[in-house]
Amino acid sequence: ETGVTQTPRHLVMGMTNKKSLKCEQHLGHNAMYWYKQSAKKPLELMFVYSLEERVENNSVPSRFSPECPNSSHLFLHLHTLQPEDSALYLCASSQDLSGGYGYTFGSGTRLTVV
């Protein structure tokens, strides 16, 4: 375990479903991130939160909705997804936004949209 826990590990959902991905860290980190990893594509930074405030949103479709209720938890709410949204979704955390200490990643949620 890295200290960043993601649940569920695997998720299969229909295009009309609503589901949520959860990320939890107890490392005392102040910044948390969502990434999308698709086959043969670079990692895509989706959302960045610092001290529970969203600081970056990289043109992500509105069918993805993040929530950061406190510095230890990060959610990604999913609704009316498309098959091309199937990917590995990675959560990461860091001490702060400066990045000097590096990042700790969870093991990811493998999402399949059918």
Place this chain on the structure above:
Amino acid sequence: AQSVAQPEDQVNVAEGNPLTVKCTYSVSGNPYLFWYVQYPNRGLQFLLKYITGDNLVKGSYGFEAEFNKSQTSFHLKKPSALVSDSALYFCATEDMRFGAGTRLTVKP
């Protein structure tokens, strides 16, 4: 904007041979650079980082990386590859910009 590039999608080496995974950077000022490794169905794991000081940085699992300012490179190296080193390797900047990844395959 800061960015890194990994020019090779795939690197194949024989076990026991030295390996190099390439990364070039485009960063203004003094760069902070990182290497991460991803094993199948897992998240990324931190390997090593360069912030300042010695150009040769040593990290986990016997890996090291050489920061070369004149060539704007930060190549990952290991003197003797293991089959268990087979994985996906990512170079990254301090603001979470990752390269596309290089798949390393070490054959017995």
